Amino acid sequence: MNPSSDPFREARREAAVLRCPFQGEDIPMILRHADVRAACKDWKTYSSDVPFRVPIPSEEDVRSMRQLPIETNPPEHGEYREIVEPFFARPKDPAFVARVEALLGEMLAAAMERGSIEIVNEFALPIQSRALTYLLNVDESQADTWIGWGIHVFKVTGGEFKKGVVLEDYLSAQFDRAEKNPGEDFFSALTQATYRGRKLTREEMMGFGNLTFAGGRDTIIHSIASVIAYLGQNPAALEFLRADPKRIVLASEEFFRVFMPLTHIGRVCPVDTNVHGEDVPAGGRVSLGWASANRDETVFDTPEETRLDRKPNPHLSFGFGTHLCLGAPHARLLIRTLLQLLVNRVSGIRVIEARQHVENEARYSRVNGYDSLVVQFLPK
DSSP: OOTTOOTTHHHHHHOSEEEEEETTEEEEEEOSHHHHHHHHHOTTTSBOOOTTTSSSSOOTTTOSSOOTTTTOOTTHHHHHHHHHHHHHTGGGSHHHHHHHHHHHHHHHHHHHTSSOEEHIIIIIHHHHHHHHHHHHTOOTTHHHHHHHTOSOSSBOTTSOBOOSOHHHHHHHHHHHHHHHSOOSSHHHHHHHOEETTEEOOHHHHHHHHHHHHHHTSHHHHHHHHHHHHHHHHOHHHHHHHHHOGGGHHHHHHHHHHHTOSOOOEEEEOSSOEEETTEEEOTTOEEEEOHHHHTTOTTTSSSTTSOOTTOOSOOOOTTOOGGGOOTTHHHHHHHHHHHHHHHHHHEEEEEEEEEEEEEEEOSSOEEEEEEEEEEEEEEEO
16 A cells, blocks of 8 residues: 555545544544644634543543643643643754754664664664653663553554553652652653642643653654655655755655654534534544645645655644644654754665555555564665
8 A cells, every 4th residue: 555645535525524433433534624724723612621532542441541731622721731841842952952863873873784674663663762761851761661662552563452551550650759759850840840829630640641652652653664664665755855955854844744643633522513514412523634634635736746845834743723742843853853864874775574554444544654664774
């Protein structure tokens, strides 16, 4: 299956929504760019104040607390968001950027010394985990624990949900430690933070921690793997970037558009609502179709093409409006740094084996990254 293909093209041309069954619930997915953006801004009609039900599939069985700040509406959302924003702003700090550049440089150098490397588990997962220690200002050794969880903290290979509370047990231990001996790290900051004049509850701390580890994990891993696979399968693209490295910024945004790692996200209608001709009962869910909106031909010229100099590029891969992804600067830094290193150090990428990760749902099938990707980096 072509990872650049658009499984929503015909549905989007025919109607504004596509009804998709998930977990016994028939959920209308909003398909068009303008409609998705409008829904993002209309939080009274499309509410995020719904524990466990913002992700699709919903996550009642894999966590016991509301994720913060994503599963709240304004004004609570903004007040919660302010608590952790200093950590997610760290990618703007030159010292932080230098650490990320050194990390990716070290990882690429080690990969190039080998005849081949499996990208998903041996390259992308360690990069994601080790870079996260920088973001949260914790000891880099913590990454070894996170790497052991695999590419998804809730799921095992094949998409089945994990049993047990591995992440919650880990978070509890970190907050216990931080309360007794606070430092300058993310966990300590949450134990010291206040919300509306009171300290955060343990459940609120856990909600922040849960989202931090779940939200930016497989998304970054799939993005790294997709970029490397594309450059391996399209050698001219690497040469295009090498000819003018200033193109890297535009190219990274195009990769985010094309290889959107999150197909859609849920919202709940508090009252009976007509969603572009589809009736949704009070308490029923709607999904915002990021991947479809990113291919809307009324917004993007030749959206099926990966154009590394695309401008403008109003993709929705980091959301839109109030819930714009907190981790977007971090993800952008990782992909831009990776591209710069590949341009500087690699003459080509040979894809040896590629096993796509495919979302097979009742109404669509979509490539979303790779379960396994084996490549050889060829030195300049």
